Amino acid sequence: MNEVSYIGEHLWVGQIGHFCVILSFVAALLSAVSYFLSVKNRKNATAVGWSVIGRNAFYLHGLTLFTLIGLIFFAMYNHYYEYSYVFDHVSEDLPLKYILSAFWEGQEGSFMLWMFWHVVLGVILIRKEKTLEAPMLFVFAVAEVILMSMLLGIHLPWGDDAIRIGSNPTTLLRQINEAPIFANADYLSLIKGRGMNPLLQNYWMTIHPPTLFLGFASTIVPFAYAFAGLWLNDHKEWLKKSLTWSLFSAGILGTGILMGSLWAYVALSFGGYWAWDPVENASLVPWITLVAGIHVHLVSKNTGYATRSVYFFYLISFVLILYSTFLTRSGVLGDTSAHAFTEMGLEWQLIFLVLFFFLTGMGLLIYRFKTIKNPEKEEELASREFWMFIGSLVLLFSGILIISSTSLPVFNKIMTYFNPAYEGRVIKDVIGHYNKYQLWIAVFIAVLSGFSLFMRYGAALWPQQKKKFTQRMVISIGISAVLTYLTSLWLEYYSWQFVVMSFTGLFSMVSNLDYIISVVKGNLRVAWSAIAHLGFGMMMIGMLASGLNQKAISTNPFVFKGMFTDEDVKKYVQLIKGKPLFSQGYLITYLSDTLIDRERRYDINFKKLNDSMEVVEEITLHPNAMYSNDFSKVAAFNPDTKHYLTKDIFSCVVSLPPALSSVEDAKKIEDSLKFTTYVLSPNDTIQVGGYTIKASEITFAPTHKEYVKHEHDAGIGVQLSITDPQEDTTYLVEAALGMEGALMYNYPAAIETAGLRVKLAQNTLDDFFTPDDQLEYKEFTIKSNGYIDFEGYRLQLTGFDKEPQHPNYTKQDKDIAIAASINVSGQGMAEDASPIYIIRDNQPMSIKSYSGKSGLHIRFSNIDPVKEEFSFKIAKDKRKTNDISVDIATDVPRTDYLILQATIFPGINLFWGGSILMMLGLFLAAYERYIKNKK
Amino acid sequence: MNKNIIIALILIVAGILVFINASKDVSTYANFEQATNGDRVKIVGQLAKDKPMTYDPQNNPNEFAFFMKDDKGVEKKVVLHQPKPQDFEMSEQIVVTGELEGDVFNASEILMKCPSKYKDEEIAVKEQEGKI
Structure with a gap:
């Protein structure tokens, strides 16, 4: 080479x-x-x-x-x-x-x-x-x-x-x-x-990865502490030092995961905050095991039990983080995940990374297992540590279930190594599969987190405390039962299982609130565990409310029901620009859309109506469509959500007309249109596809809304009125042509509802304009108030402008430029023209002025300062016709609609609030430990 | 008996039960022939590009019909009860979830495998700027 x-x-x-x-x-x-x-x-x-x-x-x-x-x-x-x-x-x-x-x-x-x-x-x-x-x-x-x-x-x-x-x-x-x-x-x-990737161009991509990666990275600290403890065979010292770190790690990792789900909810078109996607699961499971680790850590610190479990949980959490990296980066997930990285050929290195830490960590734990001592006596049934241990086991159980299902593609891959003909297994109903088990696990956790704080380590003073404990539990259960009934007035619980979920979630909230108020007397410094537990209960209620009770407002009432049983497939609706649609108590209108850079922004108006059809609430949401970097097609649809205290209204465009979705489709549609040419004289009427089309007037300064956005050397347009006899409606539109340099631009008129497209025929400009080199100019010289008669028109010189403005003229330093103001009249028309005379570098130049109505080209050719005389060169278009030919296509696919998803998420703030409380509890605890250790 | 052993036993039993139960949630990809018993299945296949696709949002935005060929070469009409997905024509492989009713497969979910957008892209060359 x-x-x-x-x-x-x-x-x-x-x-x-x-x-x-x-x-x-x-x-x-x-x-x-x-x-x-x-x-x-x-x-x-x-x-x-x-x-x-x-x-x-x-x-x-x-x-x-x-x-x-x-x-x-x-x-x-x-x-x-x-x-x-x-x-x-x-x-x-x-x-x-x-x-x-x-x-x-x-x-x-x-x-x-x-x-x-x-x-x-x-x-x-x-x-x-x-x-x-x-x-x-x-x-x-x-x-x-x-x-x-x-x-x-x-x-x-x-x-x-x-x-x-x-x-x-x-x-x-x-x-x-x-x-x-x-x-x-x-x-x-x-x-x-x-x-x-345009999908990632938002501020979430700026804040989510660093937080999540800090969470990932921080899990190495508990791992390293546990590893040090095992290596040095000292099972006491590290336990004292590492709790702050574990709490911080769980807090920051949890925050990172939450940010991801908040991102998915507010900025991506998933229409939810959790989809049990492998990538989400892979980062959730280490968080669960880390939280389990923190619980047994507290047990070990306070009672000496469960030290082996602490080792196990901290070691496995970091290994699971590494495993999640393997899952997301090795390409093994293939088409089962929405957001895995693309393959990079690092599989074996990633496998090595996971196995190295798994084997050395677990190997060391097994090697030292016998030297890690447990107290002789078993835990008391009425002790806090016993139930905390049970809770950790339930969490572990949850983690194993999630990671096993998530690892199905890995299992498939391994099987194909042994048997190339092996057919990979997939989960039939992903979300249903996970929810089925995890919601029950949540019920267990809620119950445990509700009563365990009222128990004491080592079951201290249980005989005396027993009565008080029972009392508090009965009160909490009573209040929760009442609250469950009250929430059932707000939310629909479709079966008894949901009632159980709601009850246990509320129980966790009530009893932990009770703990904060009556046991620690509102001292937030020691209430962090109750705050986190309270958050968990609240999160459960939030999930029930926003997940189970979400309601699509974009249900099309005209789709006949019963055709398909699955409710959630009917959550999309078509909206035509300007035509309000009534659905589920809302009047939804697609008002307009604007293209800003690569973003097409929609204005969708929602009016909530009461029974007597009065507007009680009105909002306008702005979901958008982002085009790819080369503008060839839509790359992403971003939703827009209105947040209320008790609910969210979520809206997202899910589909656009083909002509707006991709350049390729637009071209295909364009090519498939069949245009027929019609020749029209002004005020002529023709019949096309059941519509009456009348050409009103030819203009040389078109006002077409796309035309006016650009600069042109010359333009021509025609006003058309199109009447639909059935609807008794008339549309007024304009079709235009513009010329700039050697390029011609076509600005067709589109009547969406009629499926009509009208454009001026390409030869229209030729018919009306004569190129400069084919014109026959004649020169006239006049005084400052003189006039010229030419081909039946009178050109009256009315004045001069020493600061002329013209799109084709940019003033340079030593220019001398003068524009002549000329009034052209005759043959029933009158128009102003202003040709420009310029001296640049001692060379005379001129910029011509065109009078469209008369077809006159006027150049300001010379100034004689001595005689005070002015010369003009004038020529007239050789117009071939006064008729105008238009190309008309019928049955044009409409482009003025969109497909919308609009959903109400009730009580979603309970979910966010609960999750935030959980993280807050972890951070508060980490801070408390930090202060304590300092002293 | 030792409490921990009881707990361990309970967990193991619960674990086995859950795994047996969960294994019913899992299946291999089916083909149209296997779907004739009316079960909810996942079918892998390819878009039959020579057959028509119909999507008429004005009539029903939640219905998109196309023909799919499964890996045994059997071709059936699929009615997806969702708007037409983006870049549908570009899909190399389609996975639909749903039930076969008579000769029509009613799908409620779809997954498409598309050629990666960025992978095989040519190195983009700047457009010639300025006019002649």
Whole structure:
């Protein structure tokens, strides 16, 4: 291959970047080895020395990683498209505010984000953690080695193929693509970036990934603590230190997951906040096991029971995070998930990542299992720890169920290794399958979280406390029963199962509220567990209300019922622009739409009517359609939601007419139209497809709404009135043609309801205008108040303008420009014209003026300052006809409608409020522990 | 008896019951022939591009009909009770969930596998700017 020396590349960015990748990898490796040796020699004097090396190597790893991130940013900010990662994620038109999102849109970027948080957390631990630094940072460093290897981009020969290790973010575009364009040394000036997926261009993409990845990264801390405890065979110390971290980790991971579901709800067209999508499940399960871990952690701290479970839960939570990464990034989910990354050939590396931590963690736990002691005596049935342990087991059970079902594609894949003919299994009804079990688990959890706080560790003073406990429970049960009845007036519970759910959720709320008020007396510093439990109960009620009782307002009353049993398939409705539709107590009107950049924004008006058909409430929502970066088709529909305290009204366009959805379809439709040409004289009437069409007047200054948005050298339009005799309606429209330079633009008139399209025939402009070089100009010279008679018209000079304005004239510095004001009249018409005379660089020039009605072309050709005389060149169009020919197509598909989904989610704020309370409880607890540990 | 053993036993029994129960939620992809017993099934297939598709939103926006060929080559009419999905014609593979009634498959859910939008795209070349 010929070496081409390329122009304009910034190779130094990639060279330093690549160097950083390798150095960072090596530094992490050195750090891991040093920390390992430090722990191994912990009884010797060399331990400190190894730790120092490990620490500094970790710092170096962090420094080079941050430099790498900085360089990639720099390349993205400056649009260095020679880099494949930049080319894939950035484009000219990408607003600067999305540059962060573009950075972590791809796999490499999100790995870097993850490592970034690991480094931040690792450095905090180096600073804070004195005794367990070496074994913990060993875990961090190993994780960083494996994660960094995902960015190495090394190809190792392996038989006929090459094994690829990692994907380097500094790879050049021309290294991975073979395209003829790279034969051009200046290819950079010819390419533009692909840019970001329009679906992701919103602020959620800016805040959700960093939060979620901080959540992911933070789960390594409890893992590392547990690992250190096992390694050093000290099952006490780490338990004291790690609770703050676990609480923080659960809080931030939960927040990240919630943000994802809030994003799905408000900005994506899912029409819900949880869909049991594999990607959602994979991040939920580690959160569940982490929460279970926190509960047994509290048990272990307070009573000494369940330490083995603490180890198990903390180890498995991080492994499950790694497993979720494998699921989402390896491509194994295939078509079962809506939002997995695309395949990148990193499967084996990802499997190694999961297995490494799973096997070393669990191996160590089994190895040390016997040395972890439990108290001799069994837990009391009436003790808090017993029920907390049961609760953790229920959570574990929930997690196992979810992850097993989610792993079905993995199971299928494994089976096909053994039996290539194996037919993959799928879940028939995904949401139903998960809900069926998880809702019952929620019932258990709600009951447990409702009464367990009223019990004491070690069943202390149970005989005396028993009566009070029973009393409180009876009161809570009583209140919850009443509340269940009251909510049944608001919500419909379709079967007894929902009544049970509602009751247990309310029970959890009531008894925890009781606990906050009467036991801890409103002291929020110790009420965090009750706050989190209260949140859980509230979330359950929110799920019942918004999930079970959501109501589609966009049900088309005209679709005959009973044809199909599944209720939720009837949640879409067609709206025609300007035609109100009455459905489910709402009058819905598609008012208008506007195209702003790549976004088509709709105005949909909802009027809520009462029984006497009076408007009691009115809102306008603005769902939109986002076109792809090249504008070839709709890339995404974004919903718009009006939030009330007690409900949300959600609206989303789900489908558009083909002509608006894709350029290809629009062209197909355009090509399929059959136009027939009609010749019309002004005020002539013709009959087309049952409509009466009358041409009113020819104009040379069209007012067509698209025409006026552009500048033209010349234009022609015709007013048409189209009458529908059946509806007794007349539409007034205009069809126009515009010319700019050598290009002709057609502005047809469309009558949507009649399915008619009318355009001026291409030859209309030729018929009326004569090109300049075919005109026969005649020159006239007159005084300042003179006039010219030409072909039956009188041209009266009325004045001059020394600051002429004309679309084709841009004033330059030394220009002398004068426009003549001329009134053209005759043959029953009168019109003003203003030709311009310009002297630029001592050269005379002129800009002609065209009088459409008379067909006169007027040039201001000379000024004689001595004689005070002015010369004009005038010519007349050689008009072939005064008739106008129009092309008319009938049966044109309409483009003035949309398909809408509109849903009411009652009580959805209970769901959000409850979830937020849960996270708040976790963060409050983490903060309390932090303060306590400081003292 | 030890409480923990009782709990473990309860959990194991519950676990087995749930798994037996849950395994009924799972099935392989069916084809049209297997769907004749009227069960709710998932069928994988391809769009029969030579047959007509009908979608008339003015009449019923929740009904879109097309012909699908399953992996055994059997072709049947599918009525999807939803608006016509975007990029439907571009789909390489379709998975529909629903029931066969007579000769028509009534589908309430659809999943499409489309060629990745960004993968095989040519390197876009800037449009020539300016006029001649």
